[in-house]
Amino acid sequence: MQWWNVYVQTPAHTSDAVSAYLDRLGSAAVIIHEHARLSACCEPCVDNTLYTHGSTVLQAAFAGHEEFLTRLAALQRFIAAGAGSEAALPWSLYCCKLSDQRYLTQWQDFFHPFWVDDRLLIRPSWDISRIPQGKTCLTIDPGLAFGTGTHPTTRMCLDMLADYAPQYQGGDLLDAGCGSGILSLTAVRLGLRAAVGVDVDPQAVVVAIDNAATNDLLKQVQFISGWCDDTAAGPFDMIVANIFLGPLVEMMQTLRRRLRPGGTLIASGIIAPQETTLTASLKTAGLGVCSRMLTDGWIALAAQPVRDASAK
Secondary structure (H helix, E strand, O other): OOEEEEEEEEEHHHHHHHHHHHHHHOOOOEEEEOOOEEOOOOOOOEEOOOOOOOEEEEEEEEEOOOOHHHHHHHHHHHHHHHHHHOOOOOOEEEEEEEOHHHHHHHHHOOOOOEEEOOOEEEEOOOOOOOOOOOOEEEEOOOOOOOOOOOOHHHHHHHHHHHHHHHHHOOOEEEEEOOOOOHHHHHHHHOOOOEEEEEEOOHHHHHHHHHHHHHOOOOOOEEEEEOOHHHHOOOOEEEEEEEOOHHHHHHOHHHHHHOEEEEEEEEEEEEEHHHHHHHHHHHHHOOEEEEEEEEEOOEEEEEEEEHHHHHOO
């Protein structure tokens, strides 16, 4: 398969938002080159020598299947909108082809194994180190869908799953906006009986199913293309939704109806200034915040039905 390197030069203060957008478009991963700019004189085309003008270069990788041009056009519109709102600051885009082998060796340098709560090791397939006795692992490679555990929102959801999963051993989880399926697979590895992942992107569902097969979890997880109100009946002991604020608020009432009494909803995908809006949406749905995490300006909230939250 042909792969493409996509470089976006952006004002430094927008790099988190651009990184999240690249993830959602389906980048295998995103490398952030701080204090850098795009330059035709460099190979690779990122120049960070004595450059501190306030721009950052984000490097993404996309598979060149039939959806690539559509996603590239969406990225161009996103960049045009950003450049229009901040015309004085540097925005630019550059794409170049790379081979499968270069893709594999390039991204291996940036995706390393990491532990979730000292119980679960998430690692790429090229890591074959021995798993300590009493521990477990998930194998997730950088692919075409959002979620290898490296983005702050995904990592916070993983940590919250580790915190709350012991309360729901043998229970069920709904993963709204499942991406690569990493949160569903983690929940099952941490002791839940089953998980259902839903995503509007059919390609994400394909990747999630493949990840479930890699980890021998096809009997415990189900991944469906569509919306939660169409495909996931419930009720569920846990719900995790790591998506943008707009769709998260839009589907909040649906998620609440699918949450079992005494259950926990984990919501992330938002930046700190959006927390008030999300908290209000949770309150309107009859959910109260019971824990909160903040990492690099991103927020994750755990919420429970108000009566359950107030009883704690």
